[in-house]
Amino acid sequence: SIMPKHLRKKTDAKIAIRDHRQMVKALRVSEKKFRSFFEHVIGGAFQSTPDGKLLLVNDSFVRLLGYRSKADLMSKNAVDLYADPQDRVKWNSQLISKGRLQNAELILKRKDGQIITVLENARTLHDEKGNVLYYEGTLTDITERKQIDLAKTEFVFLASHQLRTPLSAINWYTEVLLNDSQGTTNTKQTDYLEKIYASNQRMINLINDFLNVSQIELGIIIIKPQTVDLVEKSRSALEELKSQFSAKEIEIREKYQGQPRIQSDPKIITVILQNLLSNAFKYTPPKGQISITITKQKTGVAILIKDSGYGIPHDQHHQVFTKFFRADNIKERSVAGTGLGLYIVKSMLTRIGGKIKFKSAEKRGTAFYIHLPFRIA
Structure with a gap:
């Protein structure tokens, strides 16, 4: 370049200053937009650190928790806002491991002591090294609902x-x-x-x-543990459905290994088996097969209930244990049912420390795998 060196340096400096000013201006505009969005978002919005320090809250968040001002609320640690401080530990752990919370139901405590229920949607933000900088999210009051x-x-x-x-x-x-x-x-x-x-x-x-x-x-299910013979319970549940199985010419296969007895609630076990076997019957076409296998294991008893029925579409597997769920391929066949059976089964199994999972494919049937502990914890 023919420009003298000292003039070139001045020009470069001016360009650098201009670029810096433009960048600062852009940052201010961006921050202004963010704060405007933050203040006008529906529900309470917040930013907080993993150890519970509140970095930023909007007016809705302050009103939701009944505080006089942002400063009044931000002087508190997030753990103080929970009805049970241990809940903060649980949700904090989940946020760190999964990176986000979606429609998490939190029980919080307002300044006046009133307990409220909120839905939280939150995510973690990280630095370039992957360390958590802070959380940001929103709260929606669902107490009235x-x-x-x-x-x-x-x-x-x-x-x-x-x-x-x-x-x-x-x-x-x-x-x-x-x-x-x-x-x-x-x-x-x-x-x-x-x-x-x-x-x-x-x-x-x-x-x-x-x-x-x-x-x-x-939450009023009363658990009354006593010795439960699972083979006897299985045969009793099958006996109740015997006439229906015969009418559809469904073949029943039973396989029992060992002496599968547990300390549990017999009424709950009956409800679980009746619902699973009734479902297998309803969703298996005439001349199909249903099998039940009960096996004693080291940590408890495994139950497998398998049918050759219509199966559940793969894209609906995530809905199986929700209330009122009925697969699309079942609705088309006009099979009677409420969609409550599997929700009841999953909820009651959870109550007695059991677990359930399944495999299913359309036109290839469904298999439910249940694990029951020897004793209720």
């Missing part, structure tokens, strides 16, 4: 209890008439009675499902 859900659950529980008594009476009287040894009912009347009995039985099963779900959600 939870209270409404609780009221609905309590209503369903009470209504189901009230309906159970008259339905049981109808069931008993119908059985008496069907078992009439005097022959006072003709063929047509017997046919009507059988239809009444079958319809009433479906209603009783539905009511039992509602009661089980209500008890799960209200």
Whole structure:
């Protein structure tokens, strides 16, 4: 270049200063946009460090937790905002290991001591070395929604209890008439009675499902451990479905190894087996096969219930244990069901320390693998 060296240095310096000013200006605009978004985001927004120091909160976050000002709230550690401080440890660990929380249900404590339920969505931000710098996320107050859900659950529980008594009476009287040894009912009347009995039985099963779900959600399931013979429970559950299996010409295969006895709640074990076997029956076409295998292992008892049924589409596997889930290929076939059975099974297994997993493919059937501990922890 023909430009003198001292002038070239001045020009370079001016360019550097101009670039620096433009960069500072861009950063200020970016920060202004971020703060505007942060303040106007729906729900409470925050930034905090892994050890609980609050770096930034918006006005909604302050109002949500009932504090006078941002400074008032930010003088607290995040652990102080939890109803149970151990929850902070649990969610903190999950955030660090997974990098994010999605719709996590937190129980927090407002400044006035009121307990609220919120949904948290959060993520971790890292430096260039991969170390966690801070968390950022949002909180949505769902306290009122939870209270409404609780009221609905309590209503369903009470209504189901009230309906159970008259339905049981109808069931008993119908059985008496069907078992009439005097022959006072003709063929047509017997046919009507059988239809009444079958319809009433479906209603009783539905009511039992509602009661089980209500008890799960209200947290009022009482566990009464005693010795449970799993082979006996399996045979009893199969006996109840025997006539239905025969009508569809379904082949039943049983395999029991060792003496599979555990200390658990017999009523819960019955509900689990009835639901799984009933599902296998409903979703297996005529002349199919259903097998149950019970094996004693070192840490507990394994149960395998397998069918040659319609199977579950792969893209719906993640929904299997959710309330009211029914696979699309089942809806098309108009198979009766509430979609509550597997939700009940998973919830009750969790309650007694059991585990469940499954394998399934369309037109190739489904296999459920259950593990039950020898004793409830």
